[in-house]
Amino acid sequence: MPKAKYEKIYQIIKERIEANEYEYQQLLPSENTFVTEFNSSRNTIRRALVSLANEGYVQSLQGKGVRVIYQPHRTSQYSLSGIESLYESTQRNQTIYSTKVILFVKLIVDEKIHKRTSFPVGEEIYYMQRVRFLENVPLIIDHNYFLTKVVSHLTAEIAEESIYNYLENTLDIHITTAKRIVTVEPITQIDEEYLQLDGLNCVAVVSNYTYNDDGVMFEFTQSRHSPKHFEFHQFAQRTRPYLV
Amino acid sequence: MPKAKYEKIYQIIKERIEANEYEYQQLLPSENTFVTEFNSSRNTIRRALVSLANEGYVQSLQGKGVRVIYQPHRTSQYSLSGIESLYESTQRNQTIYSTKVILFVKLIVDEKIHKRTSFPVGEEIYYMQRVRFLENVPLIIDHNYFLTKVVSHLTAEIAEESIYNYLENTLDIHITTAKRIVTVEPITQIDEEYLQLDGLNCVAVVSNYTYNDDGVMFEFTQSRHSPKHFEFHQFAQRTRPYLV
DNA sequence: TGGTATTTGTCCGTATGTATC
DNA sequence: GGATACATACGGACAAATACC
Numbered sequence: 335m336p337k338a339k340y341e342k343i344y345q346i347i348k349e350r351i352e353a354n355e356y357e358y359q360q361l362l363p364s365e366n367t368f369v370t371e372f373n374s375s376r377n378t379i380r381r382a383l384v385s386l387a388n389e390g391y392v393q394s395l396q397g398k399g400v401r402v403i404y405q406p407h408r409t410s411q412y413s414l415s416g417i418e419s420l421y422e423s424t425q426r427n428q429t430i431y432s433t434k435v436i437l438f439v440k441l442i443v444d445e446k447i448h449k450r451t452s453f454p455v456g457e458e459i460y461y462m463q464r465v466r467f468l469e470n471v472p473l474i475i476d477h478n479y480f481l482t483k484v485v486s487h488l489t490a491e492i493a494e495e496s497i498y499n500y501l502e503n504t505l506d507i508h509i510t511t512a513k514r515i516v517t518v519e520p521i522t523q524i525d526e527e528y529l530q531l532d533g534l535n536c537v538a539v540v541s542n543y544t545y546n547d548d549g550v551m552f553e554f555t556q557s558r559h560s561p562k563h564f565e566f567h568q569f570a571q572r573t574r575p576y577l578v
Numbered sequence: 579m580p581k582a583k584y585e586k587i588y589q590i591i592k593e594r595i596e597a598n599e600y601e602y603q604q605l606l607p608s609e610n611t612f613v614t615e616f617n618s619s620r621n622t623i624r625r626a627l628v629s630l631a632n633e634g635y636v637q638s639l640q641g642k643g644v645r646v647i648y649q650p651h652r653t654s655q656y657s658l659s660g661i662e663s664l665y666e667s668t669q670r671n672q673t674i675y676s677t678k679v680i681l682f683v684k685l686i687v688d689e690k691i692h693k694r695t696s697f698p699v700g701e702e703i704y705y706m707q708r709v710r711f712l713e714n715v716p717l718i719i720d721h722n723y724f725l726t727k728v729v730s731h732l733t734a735e736i737a738e739e740s741i742y743n744y745l746e747n748t749l750d751i752h753i754t755t756a757k758r759i760v761t762v763e764p765i766t767q768i769d770e771e772y773l774q775l776d777g778l779n780c781v782a783v784v785s786n787y788t789y790n791d792d793g794v795m796f797e798f799t800q801s802r803h804s805p806k807h808f809e810f811h812q813f814a815q816r817t818r819p820y821l822v
Numbered sequence: 823t824g825g826t827a828t829t830t831g832t833c834c835g836t837a838t839g840t841a842t843c
Numbered sequence: 844g845g846a847t848a849c850a851t852a853c854g855g856a857c858a859a860a861t862a863c864c
Contacts, residue, residue: 397861
């Protein structure tokens with residue numbers, strides 16, 4: 335539940351767009367109209383609108399108005415990131431989701447792990463491998479690394495459920511920023527063993543660097559995706575061209 | 579050249595971070611310090627800082643300060659998107675960049691093209707295929723679709739050079755927003771013919787939907803990347819966990 | 823063609839809240 | 844408790860682009 339006023343307004347307008355109350359390509363009510371509706375300053379309205387623009391819901395056109403450019407996903411139900419997370423997707427589609435832990439160890443960062451994760455050498459970490467299923471289809475193999483000094487008392491049982499539940503609710507750790515890098519890599523033996531690749535010899539790899547609100551990078555996760563179901567979304571505003 | 583004050587301030591602070599004037603994990607000068615340095619309001623400073631945070635340069639910590647979390651790329655020189663564009667990368671590394679047009683036609687959108695591009699059926703478009711080289715290595719095959727009613731008088735010669743130069747400078751079209759979707763797909767005959775895949779049977783595909791500042795989607799581009807050199811960056815703030 | 827109203831973009835100043843030190 | 848630093852919110856002013864008459 336958001337506390338800030340601009341977040342509430344953002345949420346309300348977003349829901350109206352998703353409910354098609356404001357239609358694709360239509361102009362929203364003017365900022366001043368929202369000012370009277372929500373009884374706020376124009377600045378607060380603008381903050382909400384800027385957030386919506388940043389997430390690809392609307393586009394502001396000076397002198398004209400604010401146009402809706404959101405379109406519901408017509409693509410894969412496994413769509414990831416950007417506007418909608420896998421979690422939201424599972425909720426919306428009422429799909430069955432499960433996780434199987436195939437490795438769970440505690441170890442010390444050496445030079446090799448440092449190169450992969452950029453955790454400092456000598457730090458103690460949890461390392462686990464997990465297979466993630468949607469509708470009983472193995473979609474993703476996760477390699478998770480957590481700093482033990484931030485994430486304490488992790489167990490395989492917790493990893494089988496939701497780690498982020500544990501972080502948020504039990505340890506009261508809040509993630510605020512994350513870097514993600516998508517690459518495509520040749521398959522490993524583990525990939526081949528657990529994922530249904532149908533002859534494809536690559537996987538989509540999302541490397542995820544997660545920071546808590548102290549600015550400490552406490553998690554590195556490499557998610558190796560079955561190519562067939564992989565989809566990664568990005569929205570950019572006032573962007574440079576993608577390729578020269 | 580940015581006109582707005584907050585953009586200039588954003589640019590200056592960004593350059594200081596990239597020049598390591600403000601170091602990784604160090605706190606920036608406080609907002610009020612910047613207020614006096616740039617002789618502006620705190621609002622304007624905050625706008626610059628929020629932009630930097632959105633692009634992964636800094637992280638704001640209430641009560642503490644604003645921490646630098648930017649690290650220069652230690653990875654591939656072909657790194658794409660997010661913080662640094664391929665163009666900036668080529669500039670920085672002084673690499674040689676070239677394009678070869680292998681197909682250039684004008685055609686009408688039918689049902690099949692509509693499904694791929696989401697251009698309306700019946701619209702006239704330019705369709706071209708281009709191979710893109712870095713240091714004489716074929717990295718990417720582009721399939722570009724442009725609405726002729728927005729992008730007029732395109733030629734193969736222009737496509738061989740920089741289309742965006744033509745758009746920006748000759749046609750005065752400004753792109754403001756873009757959606758990108760990354761997927762991994764089996765290779766086609768064209769991929770195999772032009773890219774050096776070394777036995778890999780997948781390519782990384784970036785689908786790019788580009789809007790001009792009238793809110794018209796005038797370009798759809800599918801860029802098919804050689805997996806070895808592909809890297810796609812994203813930065814997210816106050817994000818949900820990547821996977822449940 | 824021109825003038826006026828509308829709408830978004832930028833910028834400023836101020837006040838108050840909240841977290842940290 | 845007090846000082847510092849970021850977060851939120853309000854209100855006002857003017858600029859720039861557009862729409863309308």
